[in-house]
Amino acid sequence: MSKKILRSFYNRDTLEVAQDILGKYIVYNSPSGEISARIVEVEAYIGENDPACHAARGMTSRNEIMFGQAGFSYIYLIYGMYNCLNFVTEKKGFPAALLLRAAEIVDGFEVVVKNNPQKSKSRILSGPGLFCKAFGLTKEHNGLDLTQEILYVESHDNNKVEIIQSERIGISNGKEHLWRFYDKNSQAVSQK
DNA sequence: TGAATGATGCGCT
DNA sequence: GCGCATCATTCAT
Numbered sequence: 001m002s003k004k005i006l007r008s009f010y011n012r013d014t015l016e017v018a019q020d021i022l023g024k025y026i027v028y029n030s031p032s033g034e035i036s037a038r039i040v041e042v043e044a045y046i047g048e049n050d051p052a053c054h055a056a057r058g059m060t061s062r063n064e065i066m067f068g069q070a071g072f073s074y075i076y077l078i079y080g081m082y083n084c085l086n087f088v089t090e091k092k093g094f095p096a097a098l099l100l101r102a103a104e105i106v107d108g109f110e111v112v113v114k115n116n117p118q119k120s121k122s123r124i125l126s127g128p129g130l131f132c133k134a135f136g137l138t139k140e141h142n143g144l145d146l147t148q149e150i151l152y153v154e155s156h157d158n159n160k161v162e163i164i165q166s167e168r169i170g171i172s173n174g175k176e177h178l179w180r181f182y183d184k185n186s187q188a189v190s191q192k
Numbered sequence: 193t194g195a196a197t198g199a200t201g202c203g204c205t
Numbered sequence: 206g207c208g209c210a211t212c213a214t215t216c217a218t
Contacts, residue, residue, distance in 0.1 A: 043210070052210065062203065080200025082211050099210055118213095129211045170210050196216075205207080 005153045010070035010146070014044045014089040014096045018181045021087070023159035026103060028135050028151050035108030035135060037125055039153070040186035041101040043168045044179040045086070048095060051173035055095030065143050066095040073144040073151060075137060082129030083138050087146065087153075101169075101180075102126045104188040105134075127190040161185075 005024065010017060027036045045053040054063040054076070065074045066088055074086040074097050086097035103125040105112055112134040116124055125131045132138070137151075144151050162184040167175050169191065182189045 045210070054210080057204085060203070076210085077201060078209065079211050080202075080209095082200095084210060086210090101210085127211070133212095168210075172209095194216105194218080197214085199212095199214105201209105203207105203209095 002154045002156045004147070005155055007069070007071040007147050010087060010089050011091060012070075012089070014046045014098060015179065017087075017089050018042050018044045018098055018179070019163055021098065021153065022163055022181060022183055023156075023161040025106060025154050025156060026100070026151075027154060028108075028137070029149060030108075030111060030136055032114075032136075033108055033111045035111050036106045037103035037131075038106055038159075039100065039103050041103075041180070041182035041189045043099040043101055043181075044096070044177075045099060046090075046096040046179070050177065052168065052171040053095065053097075053174075059095070063095065066097050068092055071146045073141060073146060075132070075139050075142040077139055078129070083132035084128040085132050085135075085137055085141075099128055100131060101128045102182070102186075102188050102190045103131060104186060122187045126188050 025036050055066050059067050069092045070089050072088045074088050085100045088097050090096040115134050124134050146152050164184045165178050166180045168180045
């Protein structure tokens with residue numbers, strides 16, 4: 001039994017959403033077929049007081065989606081070559097988002113493997129850049145409504161997850177916040 | 193097995 | 206120009 005997550009799920013404290021979204025399934029109706037994957041790793045970026053958050057220096061044209069309503073996608077390009085997918089959380093006017101760092105492919109491996117043929121099934125979504133590359137997500141998918149049919153998350157019954165909390169990865173400021181959450185038992189978590 | 197580096201777009205100082 | 210919420214490859218131990 002599965003059901004699509006509604007906007008009220010995202011419209012809460014970001015750290016609560018982070019832990020609740022682990023073990024849920026992200027579904028993408030791509031042009032070449034449906035893909036779904038189990039979310040196993042996320043990081044939280046919260047508010048203008050978080051130095052690692054893109055919103056730390058106020059609203060710009062790049063990050064304005066984070067200031068908007070919860071339940072939308074925020075996708076940006078990093079290092080000139082990799083896209084990263086975030087879920088916007090919290091109420092309108094409060095900038096916060098969850099970075100999707102890793103997932104386990106469930107359906108649509110044959111679609112995903114075309115985008116990255118060298119990768120094994122268990123590691124093909126192990127990293128934010130890899131995830132977007134495999135799913136075929138780019139900044140063109142920025143601002144999608146996650147309560148619509150193209151890109152959304154659904155919950156499944158009986159998904160118990162052992163959650164580990166740790167320091168965020170790849171940032172130089174704001175490391176004192178332990179805002180990375182991942183599934184202890186997953187082989188797909190990034191960084192080994 | 194680990195550290196260093198190159199690729200490369202774009203928003204900000 | 207600089208510096209990034211990265212990854213794959215190369216070079217050194």
